[in-house]
Amino acid sequence: MTCLILDYFKSILNRRHKGIEISASGLAPEDAKRVTSCESKINYIFQDKNLIIEALKHRSYLAVSNEPRFKSNERLEFLGDAILDMITTEYLFRQYPTYSEGNLSKMKSTLVSRNVLARVGHDLDLGNSLLLNHGEEKTGGRTRDSLLSNTFESVLGAIYLDSDFETAEKFVNRVLLKNSEKYYSEDSLQNFKSILLEYSQGKGWGAPDYFLIEEEGPDHDKNFTIGVKVNGDMVGTGFGKSKKIAEQKAAHDALGTMKVEFE
Numbered sequence: 001m002t003c004l005i006l007d008y009f010k011s012i013l014n015r016r017h018k019g020i021e022i023s024a025s026g027l028a029p030e031d032a033k034r035v036t037s038c039e040s041k042i043n044y045i046f047q048d049k050n051l052i053i054e055a056l057k058h059r060s061y062l063a064v065s066n067e068p069r070f071k072s073n074e075r076l077e078f079l080g081d082a083i084l085d086m087i088t089t090e091y092l093f094r095q096y097p098t099y100s101e102g103n104l105s106k107m108k109s110t111l112v113s114r115n116v117l118a119r120v121g122h123d124l125d126l127g128n129s130l131l132l133n134h135g136e137e138k139t140g141g142r143t144r145d146s147l148l149s150n151t152f153e154s155v156l157g158a159i160y161l162d163s164d165f166e167t168a169e170k171f172v173n174r175v176l177l178k179n180s181e182k183y184y185s186e187d188s189l190q191n192f193k194s195i196l197l198e199y200s201q202g203k204g205w206g207a208p209d210y211f212l213i214e215e216e217g218p219d220h221d222k223n224f225t226i227g228v229k230v231n232g233d234m235v236g237t238g239f240g241k242s243k244k245i246a247e248q249k250a251a252h253d254a255l256g257t258m259k260v261e262f263e
Contacts, residue, residue: 027053027131031131034056034128034129034130034131035049035052035053035056035129035131037125037128037129038052038056038124038125038126038129038155039052041124041125041126041129042124042155042159042171042175043174044159044167044171046158046162047162048161048162051076051158051161051162052155052158052162053131054071054072054073054075054076054154054158055073055076055151055154055155055157055158056073056126056129056130056131056151056154056155057071057072057073057131058072058073058130058131058132058133058136058141058147058151059072059073059074060132060133060135060136060141061131061132061133061136063133064133073150073151073154074150074154075157076153076154076155076157076158076161077150077151077153077154077157078157079157079160079161080152080153080154080155080156080157080158080160081153081157083156083157083160083165083168084112084153084156084172085108085112087168087169087172087173087177088108088111088112088172088176088177089104089108091173091177091180092104092107092108092111096256098256098257098259099256099259100259100261102261103255103256103260103261107180107184110183110184111176111177111180111183114145114146114149115145116176116183117148117149117152117153117176118145118146118148118149118152120152120175120176121148121149121151121152122143122148123175124152124175126148126151126152126155127141127142127143127147127148127151128142129151130142130147130151156168156171156172159171181249181252182245184248184249184252191248192248192249192251192252192255193208193247193248193251195251195255195260196208196228196230196251196254196255196260199255199258199260200230200231203231205230205231206231208228208229208230208251208254209228209229209230210226210227210228210247210250211226211227211228211229212224212225212226212227212243213225213226213227213237221241222241222242223239223240223241224239224240224241224242224243224246225237225238225239225246226238226239226240226243226246226247226249226250227250228247228250228251228253228254230254230258235253235254235257235258236250236251236252236253236254236255236256236257237249237250237253238250238251238252238253
C-alpha cells in the first residue's frame with residue numbers, strides 16, 4: 001500500500017515537471033553554485049535540475065524568486081518523509097529479526113528524529129546549499145536543525161522522483177543507516193546501558209557485568225570489543241572506537257537478545 005501511495009505522488013509530481021528543463025544557471029550565480037555544490041556533496045547528479053532546485057528552496061526564498069508557496073521544498077519534504085519511513089522500517093525489520101515491534105518502533109524514532117536527520121544534513125553540508133532569503137540566512141537558517149532535517153527529506157524525495165525507489169534506498173543506506181549503531185549508542189539519543197541496568201536490577205539480578213574481550217589497533221586508533229553478562233549469562237557484545245561506545249552497543253545487543261522492551 002505504501003508503495004502505491006509513493007507511486008501516486010511520483011506520477012503527480014512527474015507530470016508537473018515533465019517537459020521542463022531549467023538549468024541551475026537560471027538562478028543567480030551564487031545560488032547556482034549552491035545547487036551544483038549540493039549535487040557533489042550528496043554524490044548524485046540530477047537529470048531534472050528543477051527537482052534539486054526545488055528541494056533546496058526554503059519558503060523564505062519565494063520572496064526573492066517571486067513564486068507561489070507550493071514552489072518551496074515543503075511538498076518534496078512531505079514525500080521524502082514517507083519514503084524515509086518505509087526505507088527505515090524495512091531496514092530495521094530485516095536487520096533485527098528477533099526484536100519486538102516496540103523496540104523496532106523506538107529505534108526507528110531515533111533514526112528519523114530531527115536530531116539525527118539534522119546531523120546527517122550537517123554532514124552533507126546541506127545548510128550551505130539551501131536557497132534562503134537574506135533575513136532567514138541572517139538569523140541562522142543555514143545551521144537550524146529544523147531546516148537541515150527538512151531539507152534532507154526534501155532532497156530524498158527529489159532523488160526518488162529523479163530516479164527510482166532503489167536509488168533513494170541506496171542513498172539513505174549510505175548517508176544514514178550505515179551509521180545507525182553509532183546513533184543508538186550515544187547517550188544523547190538513547191542510553192541503553194541505563195535501560196539494561198534498570199531491567200537487570202528490577203529482576204533482582206544486580207548490575208550487568210561489562211568486560212573487555214579484545215583491544216586492537218595503535219594507541220591513536222584503538223578499537224574495543226566489550227561483552228556484557230546479566231545474571232551470569234553472556235547476553236551481548238559491542239564494538240567501538242571507545243569503551244563507552246562499545247559498552248552501549250553491548251547493552252543494545254543484550255536488550256535485543258533478551259527481548260526487552262525499551263519504549
